[in-house]
Amino acid sequence: MDRKPILVTKPALAPLEEFLPYLEEIWETRWLTNSGPFHQKLEAALAEYLNVKHVVLCNNGTSALLLALRVLGLQGEVITTPYSFIATGHAIIWAGLEPVFVDIGADSCNLNPEHLEAAITERTAAIMPVHCYGNPCETEAIGRIAKKHGIPVVYDAAHAFGVVTESGSLLNEGDLSVVSFHATKVFNTFEGGAIICHDDAMRKKLEYLRNFGFEDETHIPEIGVNAKLNEFQSALGLLQLQHLEEWLTKRAELSRLYSEGLNDVVGLQCGAKPWAKKPNYAYFPIMINEEYPYSRDEVVDMLRAREVHVRRYFYPLITDFPLYRNARCVPASLPNARRSADSVICLPIYPDLLAEDVRRTCEYLRCWAVPK
Numbered sequence: 425m426d427r428k429p430i431l432v433t434k435p436a437l438a439p440l441e442e443f444l445p446y447l448e449e450i451w452e453t454r455w456l457t458n459s460g461p462f463h464q465k466l467e468a469a470l471a472e473y474l475n476v477k478h479v480v481l482c483n484n485g486t487s488a489l490l491l492a493l494r495v496l497g498l499q500g501e502v503i504t505t506p507y508s509f510i511a512t513g514h515a516i517i518w519a520g521l522e523p524v525f526v527d528i529g530a531d532s533c534n535l536n537p538e539h540l541e542a543a544i545t546e547r548t549a550a551i552m553p554v555h556c557y558g559n560p561c562e563t564e565a566i567g568r569i570a571k572k573h574g575i576p577v578v579y580d581a582a583h584a585f586g587v588v589t590e591s592g593s594l595l596n597e598g599d600l601s602v603v604s605f606h607a608t609k610v611f612n613t614f615e616g617g618a619i620i621c622h623d624d625a626m627r628k629k630l631e632y633l634r635n636f637g638f639e640d641e642t643h644i645p646e647i648g649v650n651a652k653l654n655e656f657q658s659a660l661g662l663l664q665l666q667h668l669e670e671w672l673t674k675r676a677e678l679s680r681l682y683s684e685g686l687n688d689v690v691g692l693q694c695g696a697k698p699w700a701k702k703p704n705y706a707y708f709p710i711m712i713n714e715e716y717p718y719s720r721d722e723v724v725d726m727l728r729a730r731e732v733h734v735r736r737y738f739y740p741l742i743t744d745f746p747l748y749r750n751a752r753c754v755p756a757s758l759p760n761a762r763r764s765a766d767s768v769i770c771l772p773i774y775p776d777l778l779a780e781d782v783r784r785t786c787e788y789l790r791c792w793a794v795p796k
């Protein structure tokens with residue numbers, strides 16, 4: 425049968441006609457970049473929406489991670505997770521630091537705080553956990569250990585835009601958090617990102633680090649980079665923000681349909697615990713375990729053959745890339761991360777995805793399973 429392909433992701437965009445007045449304004453003012461009016465408005469609007477003190481916009485999440493590490497003036501090792509996108513590891517190395525990889529929990533896909541103390545040495549400069557799939561890390565346990573050892577925590581919150589826990593905005597955890605506004609994220613500005621910080625001095629320093637290090641016209645206290653978000657993308661961000669709740673509602677509904685369709689399938693485990701008080705439904709991961717009659721890779725191929733384009737996430741582990749082979753890992757074999765890398769599939773989820781596409785995907789996964 426002739427079926428339309430189901431893409432793994434499709435960026436959410438506000439209607440083009442709604443963007444045109446913003447463009448006209450940019451063409452009128454000719455203020456294209458360097459902290460223009462849309463940039464300033466977006467920083468304020470995001471701080472309000474996210475319920476955080478400061479939002480420092482950047483041109484992407486990777487440079488935001490890099491600046492977050494640089495602003496702390498660190499030297500030595502940064503503890504992170506191998507179960508993440510490669511940018512997590514790369515940012516640490518670009519900042520002149522060494523990544524150390526700690527295994528994730530059995531269910532959560534996030535750094536397991538039980539291994540943290542064993543990984544900390546006198547060279548540990550910071551901890552950089554990832555809120556994988558937008559699911560909150562064990563922030564309390566991580567914070568307690570970090571405080572005991574006097575080391576800062578920078579959350580890679582690339583997936584966690586808008587997530588709220590019992591304690592409020594997840595982005596208020598740690599010393600700094602970094603979000604990504606990449607095309608595939610819940611909130612996108614084509615490319616983009618931001619650092620969330622909690623004090624004025626840190627904000628000021630981040631602002632000059634993202635602008636070549638210029639504190640003012642004649643002073644450059646540190647080597648900065650060009651990590652500015654332009655007016656075009658900032659204006660788009662302001663518009664996208666107006667549509668966000670509607671997009672989140674659609675994601676929530678699709679997520680509910682997947683859960684209903686797959687919850688009782690033997691050999692499939694849905695989601696990654698624990699869910700937040702207000703999740704952002706950024707991803708719909710499923711774990712294919714030994715009871716399922718096909719391996720994870722076979723399922724990926726079978727779905728792709730039927731034009732359902734799913735993705736293995738995160739595969740390979742960061743530590744499996746040759747560039748990272750010599751990194752220190754705790755425990756050395758990273759058993760949970762390896763299991764997740766070998767068994768997780770992220771199913772398509774985005775506001776434009778149709779309910780019938782979710783049902784079709786669930787139908788395949790159900791009919792290949794062992795009958796109950």
Ligand SMILES: Cc1ncc(COP(=O)(O)O)c(C=O)c1O
Pocket residue numbers: 484485486487508509511512554580582583604605606616617
């Ligand atoms: C966990 C994680 N960290 C960092 C990044 C990098 O963000 P960006 O693509 O905006 O540079 C991404 C993905 O895009 C990510 O998934």
